Amino acid sequence: MSQAQDGSIADNLRDFHDSTIVGAIMKHETENAGYEDRIRASFAKQGLMATLGAALIKVAPGLVEIAIHPAPAISQQHGFVHGGAVSAIADSAAGYAALSLMPPDRGVLTTEFKINLVAPAAGDRIIARGRVIKAGRTLTLAQTEVFAESGGQEKLIALLTATMMAVEGRDGVSD
Amino acid sequence: MSQAQDGSIADNLRDFHDSTIVGAIMKHETENAGYEDRIRASFAKQGLMATLGAALIKVAPGLVEIAIHPAPAISQQHGFVHGGAVSAIADSAAGYAALSLMPPDRGVLTTEFKINLVAPAAGDRIIARGRVIKAGRTLTLAQTEVFAESGGQEKLIALLTATMMAVEGRDGVSD
Amino acid sequence: MSQAQDGSIADNLRDFHDSTIVGAIMKHETENAGYEDRIRASFAKQGLMATLGAALIKVAPGLVEIAIHPAPAISQQHGFVHGGAVSAIADSAAGYAALSLMPPDRGVLTTEFKINLVAPAAGDRIIARGRVIKAGRTLTLAQTEVFAESGGQEKLIALLTATMMAVEGRDGVSD
Amino acid sequence: MSQAQDGSIADNLRDFHDSTIVGAIMKHETENAGYEDRIRASFAKQGLMATLGAALIKVAPGLVEIAIHPAPAISQQHGFVHGGAVSAIADSAAGYAALSLMPPDRGVLTTEFKINLVAPAAGDRIIARGRVIKAGRTLTLAQTEVFAESGGQEKLIALLTATMMAVEGRDGVSD
Numbered sequence: 001m002s003q004a005q006d007g008s009i010a011d012n013l014r015d016f017h018d019s020t021i022v023g024a025i026m027k028h029e030t031e032n033a034g035y036e037d038r039i040r041a042s043f044a045k046q047g048l049m050a051t052l053g054a055a056l057i058k059v060a061p062g063l064v065e066i067a068i069h070p071a072p073a074i075s076q077q078h079g080f081v082h083g084g085a086v087s088a089i090a091d092s093a094a095g096y097a098a099l100s101l102m103p104p105d106r107g108v109l110t111t112e113f114k115i116n117l118v119a120p121a122a123g124d125r126i127i128a129r130g131r132v133i134k135a136g137r138t139l140t141l142a143q144t145e146v147f148a149e150s151g152g153q154e155k156l157i158a159l160l161t162a163t164m165m166a167v168e169g170r171d172g173v174s175d
Numbered sequence: 176m177s178q179a180q181d182g183s184i185a186d187n188l189r190d191f192h193d194s195t196i197v198g199a200i201m202k203h204e205t206e207n208a209g210y211e212d213r214i215r216a217s218f219a220k221q222g223l224m225a226t227l228g229a230a231l232i233k234v235a236p237g238l239v240e241i242a243i244h245p246a247p248a249i250s251q252q253h254g255f256v257h258g259g260a261v262s263a264i265a266d267s268a269a270g271y272a273a274l275s276l277m278p279p280d281r282g283v284l285t286t287e288f289k290i291n292l293v294a295p296a297a298g299d300r301i302i303a304r305g306r307v308i309k310a311g312r313t314l315t316l317a318q319t320e321v322f323a324e325s326g327g328q329e330k331l332i333a334l335l336t337a338t339m340m341a342v343e344g345r346d347g348v349s350d
Numbered sequence: 351m352s353q354a355q356d357g358s359i360a361d362n363l364r365d366f367h368d369s370t371i372v373g374a375i376m377k378h379e380t381e382n383a384g385y386e387d388r389i390r391a392s393f394a395k396q397g398l399m400a401t402l403g404a405a406l407i408k409v410a411p412g413l414v415e416i417a418i419h420p421a422p423a424i425s426q427q428h429g430f431v432h433g434g435a436v437s438a439i440a441d442s443a444a445g446y447a448a449l450s451l452m453p454p455d456r457g458v459l460t461t462e463f464k465i466n467l468v469a470p471a472a473g474d475r476i477i478a479r480g481r482v483i484k485a486g487r488t489l490t491l492a493q494t495e496v497f498a499e500s501g502g503q504e505k506l507i508a509l510l511t512a513t514m515m516a517v518e519g520r521d522g523v524s525d
Numbered sequence: 526m527s528q529a530q531d532g533s534i535a536d537n538l539r540d541f542h543d544s545t546i547v548g549a550i551m552k553h554e555t556e557n558a559g560y561e562d563r564i565r566a567s568f569a570k571q572g573l574m575a576t577l578g579a580a581l582i583k584v585a586p587g588l589v590e591i592a593i594h595p596a597p598a599i600s601q602q603h604g605f606v607h608g609g610a611v612s613a614i615a616d617s618a619a620g621y622a623a624l625s626l627m628p629p630d631r632g633v634l635t636t637e638f639k640i641n642l643v644a645p646a647a648g649d650r651i652i653a654r655g656r657v658i659k660a661g662r663t664l665t666l667a668q669t670e671v672f673a674e675s676g677g678q679e680k681l682i683a684l685l686t687a688t689m690m691a692v693e694g695r696d697g698v699s700d
Contacts, residue, residue, distance in 0.1 A: 042602045043602075045600075045601075045602040046600065046601050046602050046607060047596075047597040047599060047600040047601075047607075048598070048599045048600060048601065048609055048610055049607075050598075051576060051598045051599060052576075052609075072572040073573070073575075073576045074572060074573045074576060075570075075572040076572075076573065076617075077570040077571050082571060082572075082573035082613060082616075082617075083613070083616050083635050083638075084573055084577075084609060084610070084612050084613020084614070084617065085613065087609050087612045087613070087616070088607060088609020088610065088612070091607075091608050091609050091612070092607075092609070109642075110608050110642055111489060111513065111641065111643075112462065112513055112641040112642060113640060114336065114464055114639035114640075115637060115638060115639075116316050116336065116338065116636065116637040117634075117636060118308075118309040118314075118636075119309075133293075134293040134294075134331060138488065138515065139293075139461055139515070141291050141334065143334075156308070156309060159308060159316065159318075159336065161289065161291065161334065163291065163461065163462055163513065165488065165489070220425075220426075220427040221425065221426050221427050221432060222421075222423050222424060222425040222426075222432075223423070223424045223425060223434055223435055224432075225423075226402075227401075246397075247397040248398070248400075249397060249398045249401060250395075250396065250398060251395075251397075251442075252392045252393075252395040252396050257396060257397075257398035257399075257438060257441075257442075258438070258460050258463075259398055259402075259437050259438020259439070259441050259442070260398055260434070260438065262434050262437045262438070262441070263432060263433070263434020263435065263438065264434070266432075266433050266434050266437070267426075267432075267434065285433050285467055286466065286467060286468075286688065287464065287465060287466040287467065287637065287688055288465060289462065289463070289464035289639055290462060290463060290464075291461065291462040292459075292460055292461060292462065293461075313663065313690065314690070338636060338637055338688065340663065340664070464686065466666050466686065466688065468658075468659040468661065468664075483643075483681070484643040484681060486643065491643050491684065493684075506659060509666065509668075509686065511639065511641065511684065511686055513641065
C-alpha cells in the first residue's frame with residue numbers, strides 16, 4: 001500500500017469514486033437539530049468510554065469520531081491496544097453516527113457488528129471514524145474506519161460494519 | 176488529515192473524503208502485468224457465474240466489477256434477486272479484486288465474508304464493485320458495494336466485506 | 351424462549367446445554383401450525399434454489415435443511431462449489447428456520463449474514479442446516495452449519511450467522 | 526417445544542447432535558501440555574482484562590471462559606454493559622480457546638470477528654464461553670457464546686464468531 005498513483009488508474013477509478021458509498025453521506029440531514037448536545041450527553045454516560053480514556057473528537061450529521069490513546073490499561077498481551085477496546089470506540093462511533101440522524105424520540109441499539117483488524121493498534125492515537133451508509137426506518141447500516149496516528153501519519157488498522165436498530169420509548173432507551 | 180470542527184458539513188466531509196478508504200485504492204499496483212487475462216480466464220471457469228448470467232464488467236488493479244440481470248432463475252420468493260446470488264457476485268468481485276494484486280504464483284481463497292442487504296435487489300441490472308482495502312502478505316481485506324441500476328440511477332443495495340487468503344501452489348489453486 | 355426443559359432429553363443434552371447454543375432449539379414453538387406447507391410453497395418460488403438444484407431436506411420448528419449436489423454449473427474456478435452457492439442455501443436454510451416460528455401474517459427478510467468458509471465445498475452432497483438461535487419480536491438470529499457429505503461422512507465446511515427481520519404486510523412480503 | 530416432525534424430539538436432536546459443531550470440541554487435543562499456564566500468563570498481561578475486571582473462569586483444550594461483573598465503569602449510556610466490553614471478553618475467550626490448541630512456538634492474532642448482541646448485557650455476571658470450531662494450519666475459527674447470569678439462570682445475550690491467525694515468531698508475538 002505504498003505505491004504512487006498514476007494517471008490511468010485514477011481515470012479508471014473516477015466513475016467508481018462518483019458512486020461510492022462515501023458520496024451518500026453528503027446527503028445526510030438530521031431530524032434533530034440538537035443532535036450534537038444529545039450525543040455529547042449520551043457519550044458522557046457511557047462509563048466504558050471514560051474507563052478507556054476515550055474522547056469524542058467530532059460530531060456531524062451521519063459522522064462521529066472517537067479517539068483513544070494507547071496505554072497499558074487498554075492493552076492486549078503484546079502491548080498493542082486490545083481489539084475489544086478498538087471495537088468499543090468503533091461501535092460507539094458507528095452508533096452515534098446513526099443517532100445523529102434520528103428524531104429526538106428515537107434511540108439506537110447495536111444489533112450486530114463485524115470488525116476486521118488489519119494492523120496492530122499502536123501509535124500516538126487511535127481514531128475511529130463512524131459514518132452512516134444507509135439510514136432506514138428500522139435499521140441503519142454504519143461503518144467505522146479506525147486509524148492509528150503516528151507522527152502525523154494515519155494508517156488504517158480496522159474496519160467495522162454495524163447494524164443499528166432504532167428503538168422508540170422502550171427498554172428505557174432514550175439516547 | 177486535519178478536519179476543522181466548525182466548518183460546513185461539506186467542508187467536514189471534504190477532508191473526510193480525503194482520508195476515506197476509497198483513496199487507498201488509487202495506490203494499488205499489481206505485481207502481475209497479466210492480471211486482467213488471468214482474471215478473465217478464471218472467471219470463465221466459474222460455472223456459477225455463467226449459471227447466474229454474470230458478466231465481468233471491469234478489471235483494474237484492486238478493482239473488479241461484476242453484473243447480473245434480475246430474472247426468475249435467480250430470484251427469491253418475492254421475485255427480487257436472491258441474496259445468495261447477490262453474495263455470489265459480490266464475493267467473486269472482491270476475490271478478483273484481491274487476485275488482481277497477486278503475483279502470478281499466488282491465488283486467493285475467500286475465508287469469510289459478511290454482507291448487509293439494505294434494499295431489495297431489483298431493477299435493470301445489479302452491479303457489484305469489489306475493491307481491495309488492505310492487501311497483506313497472507314490476508315487481503317476487500318469490500319464490495321452492490322448497486323441496483325434502474326433508469327440510469329444507481330442505488331446501494333448491499334455491502335460485503337471479505338477476507339481473502341493468499342495460497343501458493345497448494346490444493347490445486349492457481350487462479 | 352423461557353420454557354423449562356423436561357426429563358430425558360434434557361439429560362442427554364445437559365453437557366451441551368451448559369456451554370452451547372444447541373440447548374436453545376429445544377424450546378422453539380411455532381406460532382403457525384401450517385409452517386411446513388408455507389415453507390415448502392415459498393421454497394418452490396425461489397427460482398435460485400431450482401437453478402442451483404437445491405432440495406428442501408427437512409423442515410421442523412426452528413430447523414431447516416437444504417442440500418445441493420456439487421456440479422460444474424455451481425462451481426468456482428477450482429471446481430469446488432462456489433462460496434456464493436454455499437451461501438445461498440445456507441441463507442435460505444437460516445431464513446426458513448426463522449420463518450418456521452413466525453405467525454402466518456409475518457414474513458422474514460435477511461438483513462445481513464456472515465459466513466466462514468473453512469474447507470473446500472466438495473463431495474457427494476452439500477447440506478446446510480439452519481436453526482434459530484434467538485427469536486425476537488423484530489429480529490431473529492439464526493445460524494447455519496454447512497457440511498460436505500462424502501462416503502457417508504460429514505465434514506463441516508462453512509458456518510453462517512444471519513439476522514432476519516420480521517416484516518408484516520409490506521413490500522408484498524407474505525412468505 | 527412440542528412439535529416433532531416425524532419421530533420424537535430425541536430422534537430429531539440425535540442426528541442433529543451427531544453432526545453439530547459442538548461434537549468437534551470433544552476431539553480437541555492440544556499440542557502444548559502447558560497450555561493452561563501459558564494462557565493464564567498471557568491473560569495476566571492483557572491490561573484491558575484487568576481494567577474491565579475480567580476473570581479467567583475456565584481453561585480447557587479448545588474451550589475458555591471469561592467473566593465480568595456489570596458495573597458503571599464498563600457501561601453504555603443505558604446502564605447495560607457496553608457492547609465493546611462484551612466483545613472484548615468474547616474475543617479474548619475465542620482467542621485463548623484457539624491458543625490452547627497451538628504448539629508452544631505459535632501464537633494467535635484475531636483477524637476479524639462478528640458479534641450479534643441479542644439481549645441487554647445485565648445481571649449478576651456476564652460469562653463468555655469461547656470454543657474452537659475448526660482449527661486449521663493458518664486460520665482457526667472460534668465461536669463465543671455470551672450469557673448473562675441472573676439468580677442462577679443463564680440467558681444468551683451475544684454470539685461472536687472469530688477468525689484467528691496463527692503467527693510464528695514474528696511481531697514479537699509469543700503468546
